[in-house]
Amino acid sequence: MIEKVTVAVDGEAASDAAVAWLIDRAKHVDLSVELTAVIALNVELPQGRAAGSRTPYEHALGTARAEISSAHPRLHVMTNLRHGIVHDEIVAASRRSDLLVIGSNRPSALAGMINGTLPLRVAGWAGCTTIVVPAGWTASTGRVVVGWTDDGTSDRALQFAAREAVRRQVELTVVHAWSAPPSGSMVPSTPASIVQEIVTTNRELVADAAQRISREFPELEVSHSLHSGSASVAIIRAAAGASLVVIGSRGRGAIASLILGSVSHDVLMNMPAVVAVIPREESPHGAR
Known part of the structure; x- marks a missing residue:
């Protein structure tokens, strides 16, 4: 093909x-x-x-x-x-x-927040996978890193990342981040057992995703990591030395991404490596 x-x-x-x-x-x-x-x-x-x-x-x-x-x-x-x-x-x-x-070019934080950047605008609306290449790029044999969540929005990103890692013959690292529930139920006095239960559940979820992709691509070496807090920070840190970072887009468009502080926006603002932005199944440009 x-x-x-x-x-x-x-x-x-x-x-x-x-x-x-x-x-x-x-x-x-x-x-x-x-x-x-x-x-x-x-x-x-x-x-x-x-x-x-x-x-x-x-x-x-x-x-x-x-x-x-x-x-x-x-x-x-x-x-x-x-x-x-x-x-x-x-x-x-x-x-x-x-x-x-x-x-x-790696944008400044001020330029990104006020005016946006061309890659952000394009990746938010593109009808296909967008590959954003930082100025000065050179070929690398580093691993492929993919950001993953358990809400179904990153399944296509995981598949794309696995195929790229197989083609490059490098390791695939699946990165997942957890944070406290938004309801405000987590307070400093929350029992440690509750926090541990959340951590254990998320660790099992990302491990299961890694195992599924390993079964589908048996020739691929797959690792996974769990982090607390910001997903974008976790991905950027994990991407040190990577040849490709893969993230899924929720299809909100560039302006909403800036307002919501999406993972796609934050990763593209930092450009730790070449970044692939995978659009959601339904093409976002139809709802523009």
């Missing part, structure tokens, strides 16, 4: 990292590639004689295509120059793809 991949390019360092990741993936996966650049609505293009020259967007597409073709001469690569709102056009391109690959 040929994997359809769309790569967003703009000629910047983060875009170069996305192209480099794609070239590395093409060593092991049969791909069909579309390179997409978007001319924003507020950008003024050259007029008159200058209009006959290549725009920076066309130059970025041509450079990326030449780089990919040099590494993989037989790989089919298309280019697409779009006009419109950047994140809307990239999301539209994702709807006919299996993977959307986009580069990212």
Whole structure:
């Protein structure tokens, strides 16, 4: 089966990292590639004689295509120059793809909270799995880390992570975090036995998820870890040295993610490694 991949390019360092990741993936996966650049609505293009020259967007597409073709001469690569709102056009391109690959500079916390970032906006609405590659990325043989919860929203993420770990021949680590019930029933004087019961239950849940994936992928080495508190902090810490971090998206969109402080938002804000954001089963763009 040929994997359809769309790569967003703009000629910047983060875009170069996305192209480099794609070239590395093409060593092991049969791909069909579309390179997409978007001319924003507020950008003024050259007029008159200058209009006959290549725009920076066309130059970025041509450079990326030449780089990919040099590494993989037989790989089919298309280019697409779009006009419109950047994140809307990239999301539209994702709807006919299996993977959307986009580069990212690590954003500052202030920029992320006030203005959001392109990867956050795109990952919140994309119609396929979004791969966010940090600027300066280099290939790694580190393990695959996946964030898991017991509410069913991360099952697809777990499957994707397992397939990637098998392909890379590396260990899969399943990370789960528990926290006190939101009802406020947990107080400093809560008996230790109650806390231990919560911990034991969550440990059994993540162990069961790891065992299920081990049975489905017997060739895969699987480990699991349980943490208390923030799931995003647990994932980021576990991702030290990882080659890929996989998280599920609840499909709330970028703005809601910022307000709710979702795991996807927090992990993308910190970018411990390449991050794969797996959309929920129902495509989120339909409810936009």
